[in-house]
Amino acid sequence: MQKIVVIGAGQAGASAVAKLRALGFDGSITLIGEESAPPYQRPPLSKKYLLGEMELERLYLRPLSFYAENSIDLRLNCRADAIDRADKVVIAGGQQIAYDALILATGSVPRRLPHAIGGALDGVHVVRGLEDVDAMAPEFRPGARVLIVGGGYIGLEAAAVAAAKGLHVTLVEMSERILQRVASPETSDYFRQLHQSHGVEIREGTGLTRLTGDTRVTGAELSDGTSLQVDFVIVGVGITPATALAEAAGLELDNGIKTDTQGRTSDPSIWAAGDCASFPYRDGRIRLESVPNAIDQAECVAENVLGAGKTYVPQPWFWSDQYDVKLQIAGLNTGYDRVISRPGDKPGAMSFWYYRGDTLLAVDAANDARAYMIGKRLIDGSKSPDPLAIASPETDLKALLK
Structure with missing residues (x-):
């Protein structure tokens, strides 16, 4: 494999190209992005950047020089118009760019x-x-x-x-x-x-x-x-996966670009990661809209493009900053049937523990980093403490990890 093209210069695309080089891939890498700025963090945009507390350059995921130093052909202000699967070329910016493997990291669009x-x-x-x-x-x-x-x-x-x-x-x-x-x-x-x-x-x-x-x-x-x-x-009424390019190329869709457990689409030479990709999870199929998923899934896809054959197993977590409150979320609460509320150690700190039956699914922790970290470790380890223990202020959460 000599030529890898990545469409989408957001968190997933940037993570994929960096991982490819870190893994020792020495062929050509092209990263195509529609925006004029190099890959940047999106979460601070509507918070610190809008408040004037963060300068533009601090948003950048990596210095602009990183791409040249790692022989990554970063094409900004460049729109990918079509994928010719038969000839394995991407038509972008009026040019044809050949690929052996193509990674779609097209993200999502706001409604x-x-x-x-x-x-x-x-x-x-x-x-x-x-x-x-x-x-x-x-x-x-x-x-x-x-x-x-x-x-x-x-x-x-x-x-x-x-x-x-x-x-x-x-x-x-x-x-x-x-x-x-x-x-x-x-x-x-x-x-x-x-x-x-x-x-x-x-x-x-x-x-x-x-x-x-x-x-x-x-x-x-x-x-x-x-x-x-x-x-x-x-x-702020939600986002939809950016699938127009994939759909025009005839790739299978299912609430996003449909991939297998390794991130491969219905075309074995084309992969997808991030907001645009849906993948098998438990008994169904999900699409995760989060920075951690974009990074982890893109890095897994980069490994699999190079032959690793790894199944992508997400460890879902999310966050939201509002005023002086940091909300941290571990797990997925889909299917919960009860919620245990637990006050934190500091004024205003709270955590909400989601259960289905006796199984812990997720934790929302507001200004309670301790509850978040312990909840995340429990969920990642498939451990479910007794809901009554969570509800009791006498319970030492850390002891639940043993």
Whole structure:
């Protein structure tokens, strides 16, 4: 194998090319990215970078010089338009780039509001890339009125930054509670109270009917019949896997680009990793939207491209920063039937332990790093302590690891 091409210069793509060189691959590597910046961290974009606490260069995953020093052909501002599987070439930037193995790390795209309800008006923003955050940054003026559509982690993180900068924040969530898709009512309650204590108005069970304004958004009509005056809008209603390129090439899709346990797609020469890829897990198939998954899966795929034959076994973990609260999540809570709430050692610290029957599935830990670390080790080791032990403040969590 002499030529490896990676499409997508995000966390997964950058991790794949670095791993290939670390493993001693000395053939040609081409990394194709649509953005003008080299691969960078996305989580700080909507937090420290937007707050002005982190400079652009500190976002970079590696110095720009890393790619030249490791003979990685980094092509920025370059869009991959098509994959010719028969001839094994990628058409990108008007050129044909040949590959022996191709890794798709195309990531995901934010859902946007329909044009029919005002989604194309100026002042309506999504949070995904550097360009998105640079475009919205001037809007964050003290006293400005922002409407945030969507009460998931993206929406809540944006609300926290806006409130911290002195804006008037209204957040609407169509479901009956914030975080309904991803967390327990107990976790929702914790974060609702946190945001309300910082002056954020949260309206649950309330949808957006339409945005109003001529060319720029000036107002919003909500499903409860009320109207708001707004200066700008942030839309945080989820993301979808970026599969258009794979679909046009005839690869199999299943909630993302369908891969086997090693990351191989329906074409044996093409692999996928990160937000765009779905893979077998337990009795089903999942797609994980997280930085740790993008790194681990991409590195596993890099090994397998070089013949390792490794099964990818995720160790799911996630995080969210809101105000002075760091939420750390271990495991996947899908299928839980009860939640144990446990106060931490410090004021405001809490952890929420998800069980299905007597099996521990996941832990949400808010400002409780100890509960997170112990919960993660228990889950990774397939250990499930008695829920009553978790519920008891007398229990020394560390003793549960023995």
